[in-house]
Amino acid sequence: MTASITGRVWKFGDNIDTDVLAPGLYMKGSIAELAKHCLEAVEPRFAKEVKPGDIVVGGRNFGMGSSREQAVMALHELGVGAVIAPSFAGIFYRNALNLGLLALVCPEAGKIRADATLTVDAVSAQLRDAETGETYAAEPLPPHLLQMVADGGLLSYLEKKLRVQQSREAQA
Amino acid sequence: MVQGMTLAEKLVARAAGVTQVRPGEVVIAKVDLAMMHDSGGPRRVAPMLERLQAKVWDPNRVVVISDHFVPAVDAESASILDLTRKWVKATGVTKFHDMQGICHVVLPERGHLRPGMFVVGGDSHSPTGGAFGAYMFGVGATEMCGVLVTGEIWLRVPETILLHWTGKLGLGISAKDMILAMCAKLGMDGGRYQAIEYAGETISTLSMQERMTLSNMAAELGAQAGLIAPDEVTRDYLLKAGVPASEIDITTWQADSGAAVAERHDFDASTLSPMVAAPHSPANSAAVTEHKDVTIHQAYIGACTGAKINDLRMAASVLKGRKVASSTRLLIAPASTRTTAEAAADGTLATLTEAGAILLASGCGACAGYGAGVLAENETCIASTARNFKGRMGAGSSKVYLGSPYTVAASAIAGRIADPREFLS
């Protein structure tokens, strides 16, 4: 993750659920296959046209429903740079950060224009519309979570921690 | 003098090894038990553990239940189940239930839960365990891997949202109607990822299975946990499940009388109607009378939410001596093999099949579009499951209404959404 991401905004409504993000019918197969159906029930163009670095802007309670991480992995697979919403479902939010996908709570997300080119600064949690210059404030992540996202998620974080432990044990 | 704590605070404080916690504070909790299923479990965590070259912190604290891809319908699902069996064996996990039913029902049925426990589950309906006075919540596979390696998890101490029920439920009205009414009132994010506690005289009269329905759908309220303080009903259930009496503490795990809750909502069971949720949200709930005359192609009694023994008995009480309409089909997937055995023993199963119900294997099945009973384009279904999101039970254009097992059974007889009270006396 770089500190700042710029991409096209894909805008969605309230209560986007995990069955829409990762439909059960495709859960047995590969993530690449599943990702082709990501959000297709609400926006059939999304999986076909989304580009790496694009930004998903959702409404309230984004990611509600199942605990399936594939909902995050599908967005990751498609190269989505960040997910912005006024509120997230708890498990999805934890999953996103655990997998290294930047998820920011932005009370004003509703004002962001569909199809805008948006720059997201992860550290300051500032969002900026490149065409209009309009800025939006998101809630910054606590430093340890920001670091975990920057590291690529919980697994990389654990990897580091275990390595430190092992080298300590080796020295003892 | 310590300030009074809510049940959620007491449970979290114990797991965090402290005497007092305050909402909003971040703590690290020790996990008493971790539950995984075949979909989010070994097939996802095994490669992660390998990458970390780490071992499971305590195989005795891990329960694995294969329920999503059961029984295997193709080579892919068969290999997921095979991988699960092999991993469990190699890891030394002995608490493994293969094709015995849906995890949230099998977990307490086999005596793994006790009041006071702190439990994580690799599934969003993990709040079901809250019905037993345990703090249980759902996590994704990566976070589960973290728990498996460390035996710990961080959480923000939740606020408590009290959902208080008084009055007696009428004939043909059940916990499912209560939770749909709460979804309609609070919305799918009303729980704000905090802890819900269900309380009041109505709750204390409910069976464990009915309480599990409420806790299960705390997930649909967007809460992290859905707690019910344990009582004699809890104790009786757990004793039957083989839990030693000495491990069932129903006195400690109660909210203090002066404990402060963040929100309180009151409900009256005596004025409640059978509720039906229209597509595509459980929060789209209204009295069944609002949805009458919706023609249905399929009626489905299944899932952790709506196919426990009492759910099957509700359906049987409506279907007794009647037939499923020829224009529709009624599929029933009992929540566990024990449920099936109980229903066979007391004649419930015979009543259901005589009415024309088609019995399916115990497992998640069509609930999330994984198994038998999925819907075609433009079909309409009424189901006793927890979720009716777009495309969840099959084709993208299919529509799912949610109702209690009474209402699903009544609708199967009528071939359209029907009020179960018309069939009961």
Ligand code: SF4
């Ligand atoms: S029955 Fe449905 S809701 Fe319950 S665990 Fe299985 S897929 Fe989830």
